[in-house]
Amino acid sequence: MSVVSIPIVNKNYPMGCEDGQESRLIELGKMVDARAREILDKIGPLPESALLATLCIVLADEVRSRPAPAATESDLKEILARIREIKHKISQ
Numbered sequence: 001m002s003v004v005s006i007p008i009v010n011k012n013y014p015m016g017c018e019d020g021q022e023s024r025l026i027e028l029g030k031m032v033d034a035r036a037r038e039i040l041d042k043i044g045p046l047p048e049s050a051l052l053a054t055l056c057i058v059l060a061d062e063v064r065s066r067p068a069p070a071a072t073e074s075d076l077k078e079i080l081a082r083i084r085e086i087k088h089k090i091s092q
Contacts, residue, residue, distance in 0.1 A: 008033045009040065009051070035059065 004022050005012045006029035017025045036055050040046065046054065071079075 004029075006032075009036050011048075032059075 001016050002019050002022050003014050003016050004025050006015050006025065007013075008029065013029075015025060015029075032055070035058060036051060039051065039054055039058060043054075
């Protein structure tokens with residue numbers, strides 16, 4: 001396990017990750033830092049706990065607001081095959 005220091009709004013947070021995942025964690029930290037700074041730019045200074053809560057709500061809203069991935073043709077064929085299989089079992 002590795003420990004990486006992630007800077008978010010001028011404060012470093014040590015975070016553990018699996019070996020080899022350090023660069024991914026650093027990139028995710030940069031994304032979080034950017035969103036935190038955007039929040040502070042819009043609403044002004046906040047205590048750390050209020051910024052954390054606001055940041056969590058903003059990120060959760062972004063995740064929930066993303067459209068669901070579209071089903072591929074392969075997915076649809078698999079679903080259709082399963083429906084036919086169930087229909088066949090019910091018809092017996």
